[in-house]
Amino acid sequence: MNSIKNCHNCGSNNVKKESNSIIYGREYGNGKCYYCHDCKANVGTHDSGKPLGTLTTKDVQILRKACHDIFDRLWKYEKVKSRGNLYKLLAQKMTIPQNECHFGMFQRERCLQALETITQEKWWT
Numbered sequence: 001m002n003s004i005k006n007c008h009n010c011g012s013n014n015v016k017k018e019s020n021s022i023i024y025g026r027e028y029g030n031g032k033c034y035y036c037h038d039c040k041a042n043v044g045t046h047d048s049g050k051p052l053g054t055l056t057t058k059d060v061q062i063l064r065k066a067c068h069d070i071f072d073r074l075w076k077y078e079k080v081k082s083r084g085n086l087y088k089l090l091a092q093k094m095t096i097p098q099n100e101c102h103f104g105m106f107q108r109e110r111c112l113q114a115l116e117t118i119t120q121e122k123w124w125t
């Protein structure tokens, strides 16, 4: 993905590359982001200017972070299974292809679906 023409959240073509001060009030990192002027979905950029991922609204960013917080501690600290195995299992439970099973790629619906799974007790067993 070299640039973004249509918003992944609302479909608008009113997406522009902007200073990320538009989101944070001042510039962070390389200072750039893609920004949807209709729904305010946004995503940061690599230093090359390429987008880091898909445009997301604040609520989806929060959902993704919640997924990560819950999921990552399972392989990082509790070590219930390896990271790879956990992602594989999650993909199976969500019945989605494994190569799409990354929280950074999830929009609202899949985040909620993932949370429903990973908040169940010992879902990996």
Ligand SMILES: [Zn+2]
Pocket (backbone or CB within 6 Å): 007, 008, 009, 010, 011, 012, 036, 037, 038, 039, 040, 041
């Ligand atoms: Zn939008």
